[in-house]
Amino acid sequence: MAQIDEEKKKRKFKSAGKMRDIMFEYYVEAKSAGDNGKKVAWITSGGPVEPLIVMDVIPVYPENYGAMIGASHMGGDLCEKAEAMGYSSDLCSYARADIACAPVNGGPIGGLPRPDMLVCCNNICGTVLKWYEVQARYFNVPLFIFDTPFCHTGFSDEARTYVRRQLNEYIAFLEGACGRKFDFDRSIEVGRLSLQGQRLWQEVLDAAAHKPSPITAFDAFFFLALIVTLRGTQTVVDFYAELLHEMKEKVAAGISAVPRERYRLLWDNLPVWYRLKWLSDKFASHDACLVADTYTTAWCGSMKYIDENDFLSSMAEAYTRIYLNIGVDEMAKTVFEMIDKYDVDGLVMHSNRSCKPYSLGQYDIQRMVQERKGIPCMMIESHMVDERSFSESQISTRIDAFMEIIKQHKGHV
Amino acid sequence: MESLREFHEVAQNPYRYAAELKDRGRKILGYFCSYTPEEIIYAAGLHPMRLFGSKEHIHLADKHLQSYSCSLVRSAMADVMAGSLAFLDGTVFPHTCDSIQRLSDIWRLNTNLGFFADVVLPVKLNTESAREYMIAVLARFKGELEEHFSLKITDGNLRSAIVRYNEIRGCLTSIYELHAKDPSVISGSDLYAVVRASMIMDRDDLAVKLAAVLHELKQKQGTGRNSGKRLMLVGNICDHPDIYTLIERSGAAVVWDDLCSGTRYFEGKIDPDTEPMTALANRYFTRPVCPAKHVSPFARGEHLLGQVREHRVDGVIFFQLKFCDPHSFDYPYLKEFLDRAGIPNMMLEAEDQLPPEGQLLTRFETFVAML
Numbered sequence: 001m002a003q004i005d006e007e008k009k010k011r012k013f014k015s016a017g018k019m020r021d022i023m024f025e026y027y028v029e030a031k032s033a034g035d036n037g038k039k040v041a042w043i044t045s046g047g048p049v050e051p052l053i054v055m056d057v058i059p060v061y062p063e064n065y066g067a068m069i070g071a072s073h074m075g076g077d078l079c080e081k082a083e084a085m086g087y088s089s090d091l092c093s094y095a096r097a098d099i100a101c102a103p104v105n106g107g108p109i110g111g112l113p114r115p116d117m118l119v120c121c122n123n124i125c126g127t128v129l130k131w132y133e134v135q136a137r138y139f140n141v142p143l144f145i146f147d148t149p150f151c152h153t154g155f156s157d158e159a160r161t162y163v164r165r166q167l168n169e170y171i172a173f174l175e176g177a178c179g180r181k182f183d184f185d186r187s188i189e190v191g192r193l194s195l196q197g198q199r200l201w202q203e204v205l206d207a208a209a210h211k212p213s214p215i216t217a218f219d220a221f222f223f224l225a226l227i228v229t230l231r232g233t234q235t236v237v238d239f240y241a242e243l244l245h246e247m248k249e250k251v252a253a254g255i256s257a258v259p260r261e262r263y264r265l266l267w268d269n270l271p272v273w274y275r276l277k278w279l280s281d282k283f284a285s286h287d288a289c290l291v292a293d294t295y296t297t298a299w300c301g302s303m304k305y306i307d308e309n310d311f312l313s314s315m316a317e318a319y320t321r322i323y324l325n326i327g328v329d330e331m332a333k334t335v336f337e338m339i340d341k342y343d344v345d346g347l348v349m350h351s352n353r354s355c356k357p358y359s360l361g362q363y364d365i366q367r368m369v370q371e372r373k374g375i376p377c378m379m380i381e382s383h384m385v386d387e388r389s390f391s392e393s394q395i396s397t398r399i400d401a402f403m404e405i406i407k408q409h410k411g412h413v
Numbered sequence: 414m415e416s417l418r419e420f421h422e423v424a425q426n427p428y429r430y431a432a433e434l435k436d437r438g439r440k441i442l443g444y445f446c447s448y449t450p451e452e453i454i455y456a457a458g459l460h461p462m463r464l465f466g467s468k469e470h471i472h473l474a475d476k477h478l479q480s481y482s483c484s485l486v487r488s489a490m491a492d493v494m495a496g497s498l499a500f501l502d503g504t505v506f507p508h509t510c511d512s513i514q515r516l517s518d519i520w521r522l523n524t525n526l527g528f529f530a531d532v533v534l535p536v537k538l539n540t541e542s543a544r545e546y547m548i549a550v551l552a553r554f555k556g557e558l559e560e561h562f563s564l565k566i567t568d569g570n571l572r573s574a575i576v577r578y579n580e581i582r583g584c585l586t587s588i589y590e591l592h593a594k595d596p597s598v599i600s601g602s603d604l605y606a607v608v609r610a611s612m613i614m615d616r617d618d619l620a621v622k623l624a625a626v627l628h629e630l631k632q633k634q635g636t637g638r639n640s641g642k643r644l645m646l647v648g649n650i651c652d653h654p655d656i657y658t659l660i661e662r663s664g665a666a667v668v669w670d671d672l673c674s675g676t677r678y679f680e681g682k683i684d685p686d687t688e689p690m691t692a693l694a695n696r697y698f699t700r701p702v703c704p705a706k707h708v709s710p711f712a713r714g715e716h717l718l719g720q721v722r723e724h725r726v727d728g729v730i731f732f733q734l735k736f737c738d739p740h741s742f743d744y745p746y747l748k749e750f751l752d753r754a755g756i757p758n759m760m761l762e763a764e765d766q767l768p769p770e771g772q773l774l775t776r777f778e779t780f781v782a783m784l
């Protein structure tokens with residue numbers, strides 16, 4: 001018994017506690033912004049946050065809060081409240097939970113701080129446009145929409161001109177909202193930190209290529225919070241540097257995230273926030289490790305478009321070409337690359353009723369993966385935050401069946 | 414009305430109509446959504462035809478689309494897979510909601526109808542940079558048509574198209590207005606057929622026939638009597654002519670709508686004296702906005718109340734396809750706007766099929782009785 005505990009301890013991340021502290025401090029600071037004369041902006045998870053940091057505005061992410069709500073099993077209840085407000089149960093459960101929280105200060109930390117402004121970037125979905133309109137009406141604060149034309153097959157010149165012009169409009173919007181000039185020198189520093197943070201985060205994720213993997217996608221879902229909420233700050237850079245160090249130690253010591261890693265899997269789409277542990281245990285019971293996922297990579301996937309020496313103008317393009325804002329075939333290419341990079345034996349797709357831009361097209365990606373990579377795929381259908389939609393027994397049976405196929409495929413039975 | 418027979422036939426059998434056009438040598442482009450720059454397609458000498466999905470063999474879509482996509486998207490996919498759209502020479506996808514966005518990808522990867530274009534319009538319709546971007550997007554689309562079909566679209570072609578479309582939209586608006594004044598001049602299902610067929614028929618032929626219908630209705634004016642309750646239909650697309658009949662049977666009439674298969678299709682004139690691409694873009698910036706686009710957080714609510722007042726509407730029926738995100742997000746606030754103004758309203762959600770007729774009639778009757 002003592003030995004098992006010891007093993008378990010080794011697999012745990014020392015950095016986890018540190019991250020909780022950082023997130024706690026961040027939310028305390030955000031919630032007391034008003035007392036400290038600071039402004040708060042609500043911003044979408046894929047939104048261009050760096051200019052906010054330059055302006056000393058505290059960015060708050062309702063989607064991150066949505067994840068917290070999901071993980072604390074408060075999603076079903078809040079989604080039900082949203083339905084009572086007239087919002088269809090088919091809508092994104094992040095949006096529903098957040099909309100229901102606002103009037104009652106609901107959720108795990110008693111609600112988010114009131115926004116002074118809203119920044120909505122539609123590079124992830126059309127849902128955020130509607131959701132931020134709801135909040136703009138509710139809080140009666142200015143709304144800036146950063147419109148990133150969808151890149152079905154490429155990024156056009158007119159789209160480039162359009163997003164660059166919007167960057168100027170965004171800066172003018174912030175100057176108006178803050179009554180202060182934008183500090184372009186500082187933006188160089190923030191841009192550098194943002195890029196550094198993204199690189200480190202990618203390196204953390206890359207560690208999963210090692211066999212056995214020191215990290216699972218479930219760990220990545222947890223550690224993701226910082227690159228989402230604090231990108232562009234020194235805090236992120238320091239934290240991920242430390243996490244990376246821990247990762248390397250684990251690799252050196254041969255510590256694996258899943259005790260007997262025999263099968264390596266790739267996860268697609270957002271996590272099922274209220275079932276992380278259950279899913280993780282379930283797969284681990286089959287000696288399977290979900291080593292990587294397409295979701296957490298999305299925060300460093302468009303680094304290639306960033307010009308280090310001209311962060312501000314190149315970021316408009318980078319934010320437009322992120323993972324969700326590209327065609328299904330482009331997404332499939334990323335999936336193929338990940339399958340090779342992490343050398344996985346199977347693909348687990350979360351068909352997420354909450355998120356149409358992420359989920360519609362999955363059937364085609366699944367087919368392409370089976371044809372080109374010849375690995376088994378499975379689908380789990382749910383809403384990422386609304387736990388009422390999760391059918392545990394059915395999903396459990398399907399995972400068992402899927403793992404059987406994987407084992408046969410590997411010639412293990 | 415005898416003159417309406419053809420509109421009904423076309424509205425009921427759009428694919429048969431298209432096949433006949435095709436036999437006569439016309440090239441047909443299918444499109445989704447009222448933000449498609451039809452005028453440019455017309456100016457190229459091609460025939461623009463809106464796709465609604467026949468709702469037959471809808472299960473064929475299961476191979477590509479989850480059950481939680483709207484029936485429009487599923488049904489269109491099913492039709493193309495079943496080969497029902499073989500008459501098309503291409504498809505045009507304007508960027509609107511997340512579901513159409515992904516349908517475009519799936520379509521591009523799985524079908525081969527010749528021409529294919531994404532028209533990635535801006536989502537904001539309230540800034541100068543968005544307007545300039547939209548003009549550039551329209552110009553790109555024009556170039557793609559020219560290249561694929563080896564033709565040249567001149568400013569003259571575009572101007573004639575604009576004149577033609579203004580004529581058509583003007584006629585539809587006048588017919589709607591006549592009906593709003595006196596709903597007995599034309600039944601709801603007739604009007605439905607007229608609008609629906611207008612998105613399908615050869616536009617030159619249509620212009621003549623619409624003018625004839627308008628002329629006939631003007632003669633009829635004053636002869637009808639309808640003291641029933643006046644309703645407005647608000648939502649995405651209404652693909653069910655029966656709704657209009659049932660509403661009339663329950664003692665009311667739909668006197669106006671805010672549907673993408675209704676007024677959102679034809680409201681807004683194009684200035685014939687402005688540079689054509691700019692003029693087309695300007696119309697999108699001024700016509701009633703669809704919930705997948707943004708003008709201001711309150712634009713749709715204000716528009717709705719304006720229409721309710723202008724057309725003396727007694728009650729509003731929200732009608733929408735299930736799984737439609739943009740409309741589902743707007744519903745609570747639009748409802749609140751109406752509630753505050755004291756306008757009774759009800760919600761009806763449909764998939765590919767309507768609820769049973771008896772049940773619907775009871776709901777309408779109960780609603781109308783409350784007004």
Ligand code: SF4
Binds near residue numbers: 094358
């Ligand atoms: S989960 Fe999907 S629909 Fe919801 S906010 Fe995120 S990207 Fe948009």
Ligand code: SF4
Binds near residue numbers: 650734737
């Ligand atoms: S009905 Fe709604 S979800 Fe369906 S295509 Fe239209 S806007 Fe999109």
